[in-house]
């Protein structure tokens with residue numbers, strides 16, 4: 311439970327108006343689902359983050375680092391602890407030669423746009439991924455043959471003791487939708503992308519093309535967290551789910567999209583419990599029919 315003493319301590323690091331109590335997480339996730347976080351702090355810079363992480367670590371208060379909430383299912387009961395949001399307020403981007411230097415709260419679309427503007431190629435794949443650069447690095451986000459691992463050369467983080475660390479591509483140990491700092495008490499503050507010079511028109515055309523493919527294939531008209539499941543080796547999750555006859559399968563307000571069976575979507579009033587039940591039932595039926603384990607890509611909080 312977050313009491314007045316904790317809020318007072320947080321106030322010594324960030325302005326009071328950046329500290330929100332009992333904040334509904336549904337407003338901070340693309341699924342539009344989630345109960346209240348005890349405390350929600352909007353970060354503006356690395357200095358604030360260092361102080362807060364050191365304090366929360368020493369006080370043993372649970373915390374969660376949030377980007378754009380686009381890969382997240384937050385429980386209906388919310389989160390007992392502090393959510394540290396690294397978003398819009400920490401989102402500057404600069405370009406130095408072939409390098410894009412992005413604060414972690416910048417969106418991947420903004421980073422891809424900056425690359426296009428400067429005639430740099432390598433980030434086209436990221437233009438349609440609706441997360442922040444920080445979340446993208448943690449998840450090694452990828453699409454259409456590209457992934458963060460191919461273009462990230464330096465990641466600045468604040469660790470659980472409030473210390474700044476610089477990690478290179480190798481130390482990040484990028485894997486399929488994972489990295490060495492996923493599920494650790496690390497907060498990404500800045501990412502450097504090293505890109506190649508390219509033809510601005512061709513870069514723009516590729517971004518357009520990939521955007522059109524997304525709009526055609528994905529149920530972007532409903533709230534979701536993107537692909538619900540990781541791609542099982544040798545298969546496609548969406549194809550297996552479709553072949554199991556689960557397209558349109560619905561519990562409460564959560565439905566397996568018919569347009570793309572790999573997505574569970576919120577039809578308007580879905581609870582986290584509804585989504586969890588749909589996920590379990592899909593896993594059960596796919597396992598029974600095809601002997602394949604579907605592992606969620608979506609991260610559960612609370």
Ligand SMILES: Cc1cc2nc3c(=O)[nH]c(=O)nc-3n(C[C@H](O)[C@H](O)[C@H](O)COP(=O)(O)OP(=O)(O)OC[C@H]3O[C@@H](n4cnc5c(N)ncnc54)[C@H](O)[C@@H]3O)c2cc1C
Pocket residue numbers: 340374375376377378379380381382396414415438439440441442443444445446447448449450451452453493496497498499528530534535536537609
């Ligand atoms: C319509 C739709 C399409 C999508 N398409 C794709 C796709 O093509 N490819 C793909 O890979 N993903 C896709 N996703 C999923 C999602 O956008 C990515 O996983 C994205 O990288 C998550 O970024 P985020 O900022 O929203 O992170 P969040 O959802 O906020 O958090 C995800 C994880 O990252 C951590 N995190 C976030 N920011 C930081 C930070 N600054 N420091 C430390 N940890 C942090 C969180 O603690 C959590 O563990 C899609 C989602 C949607 C809704």
